[in-house]
Amino acid sequence: MSDVSINSPEFTGQGFEGEAQFGDFFALLKPRVMTLVVFTAAVGLLAAPVPVHPFVAFCAILFIAVGGGASGALNMWWDADIDAVMKRTARRPIPAGKVTGDEALAFGLTLSAFSVVFLGLASNWFAAGLLAFTIFFYVVIYTMWLKRWTPQNIVIGGAAGAFPPMIGWAVATGGISVESVLMFCLTFMWTPPHFWALALFIRKDYDHAGVPMLTVTHGRRSARNHILVYTLLLAVLAIATAFTSVGGPVYLVVALVLNALFVKGAYDIWRRDEDVSETDNFSVEKKFFKLSLLYLFAHFGAILIEAVLTRMGMGGWT
Structure with a gap:
């Protein structure tokens, strides 16, 4: 890792009093990201033409959520050095000294194994294997490799966040x-x-x-x-999906x-113009970012509504 080792006192919590609390470990799971993972996975499950027993569906979504959280914990473990110097992430559990790097690593690995094994037992091993690959892709391919190597990091690495509906x-x-695959491509x-x-x-x-990031290597104009x-x-792609x-x-x-x-x-x-953006503190960019959060939830919500209507004999174009 670059800059500072996660085993230094700054990232292990040495010099801080008290033990890690439940909330600190929960924060490692990136609960906001987990919400999107849970929702898109649930839509993928419910939109499928094969009915699933409610208890099996509940367990499956739970284990997918745990797997997504495990990815977040391992991401925070590896990225503790850069998290510490970014204002947006400086208060995360490891750079804040609330959880040690070793604790985060053990926590993430344990939850990864737990989620994959129990998803396989609860549903099928193909889904479990896809979850295992998703965790691997996010932690190894994106976090450890692409994120610090190429400005296309978020393009290729975005696949990790697109797998939940497929799972x-x-x-x-x-x-x-x-x-x-269409739901994957949408995300x-x-x-x-x-x-x-x-x-x-x-x-x-x-x-x-x-x-x-693209804004760093090629400038904001290129990113725009x-x-x-x-x-x-x-x-x-999104509009064409309406006719599937x-x-x-x-x-x-x-x-x-x-x-x-x-x-x-x-x-x-x-x-x-960059000067205008700086003057109004990127108000348009921030508005677009907020809209992007609604965008994905609304599209998958519409897919869910169509699935419910189809089961009632009223969905689709028939």
Whole structure:
């Protein structure tokens, strides 16, 4: 790891009184990120054409959530050095001295094994294997390799956050399909504009941490161009999904409205002057970032509504 070792007193909690509390370990799980993982996985499971017993579904979503949290804990363990120098992450449990690096590592590894094994026992081993690969991809491929190596880190690494609906679908069906791949692609294409918008107004954090985000390596203008291009591609994908088996009239309305707003927001970011952005403290960029959070939840919520309507004989285009 760069800069400072996580085994130094700054990251092990040495010199701090008291033991780690439950809330400190819970914070390692990145609960806000876990919310998105749980929701998209649940939609993938419920949208699948194969019914799942409610108890099995509950257990499966629980273990997927634990696996997502384990990834977060291992991410914080590895990134403790850069977390310490970024204002946005300086209060995380390890740099704040509330949890030691060794504790976070043990916690993350234990939860990873627990989630994969019990998901396999509760549903099927294909879904469990997909969860194990997701954890590996996020921790090793993205956190340990891509994040500090390439400005395309969030593009490739975004796949890790796109797997949950595929896992949920696999719990129900035991495999993957065009529909689960579409849900994967929706999240995958959404990730770059979402994170690049954030990077526009916290660029100094990434500068200080030495993380090669696009805003650092190529500048904010390049990031603005990329946001617009990815948003246009995302809009095409999102609207086209309305005419597949997981879409329908309700989804189409949601997709048309949100993608019109999203493209408008990306265009506003693209045409922004850096001096103006600095003057108003990146108000447009922050507004786009907040909209991006609603964007994904609303699209998957619409897929869920279509699945419920289909089971009632009223969904889809039939």
